Amino acid sequence: MIPAPEAWYLALSAVLFCIGVVGVIVRRNPLVIFMSIELMLNAANLAFVAFGHRLGSADGQAVVFFVMAVAAAEVAVGLAIIVAIFRLRRRLSVDDLSLMRW
């Protein structure tokens, strides 16, 4: 099967990343913001794999493997923090969380 050109994959990656950025800015629910961050990580992963395919090396895939591991750790810790905040405040909106703002 002849694959599509790598530039298409990069364009799709850029589109997904921008959608993730908009999601982080627009949404008020920290869980949805987290999911948008996952979307951006995936866009970056897609770019890594596309570049690796272009260069004919497996290094891009190895990097994506590490990104996945770090994302798993990040999600676990982040969700635990969100649950802890919810226990304290009984509300879940990033606009309330301005304690550490100067």
Add this chain to the structure above:
Amino acid sequence: MGPVAFVVIAGVAVGSALGLVFKRNPIHGALFLVVNLGSVAALYLTLGAEFLAAAQVIVYAGAIMVLFVFAIMVLIPGKEETGPDPRRAYRLLALPVGAVLLVLLAVVVVSGARGRAPAATSATAAPDGVEAIARLLFTDYLFPFELTSVLLLAAMVGVLLLARRPVS
């Protein structure tokens, strides 16, 4: 065949990403994200990265999304993000910001695609497949690989600490 498959899968990916961002109910967003992750896994397959496609389905669509759905079920009472938005002006800026970023990235991609792109070195034995990744992970990337296990352990301990009820 290849380009057609790409266009179809890319359409699914973009549509589900938009659904994640613009659906109000977070559980719908989570399900859209599952669809998105699955379509990205399909794209990995078209790029010949079978191992990553499997890992994507297992780790992301399996483990991470189960965590998300679980957290949503625990935390979210039905609807959310209703009521007046206290920072409406900032959020209206989001779409222009995203559009500008998209234009910037598009300029980079287009100029790179038509500029002095390095010749595709697929002649150099295209080491796709599980074996090439395994070889890399256990030779060149051995130290980061081991660090990853430490990171996961640290995350696990930290989560246990955070989630524990304070003993009174």
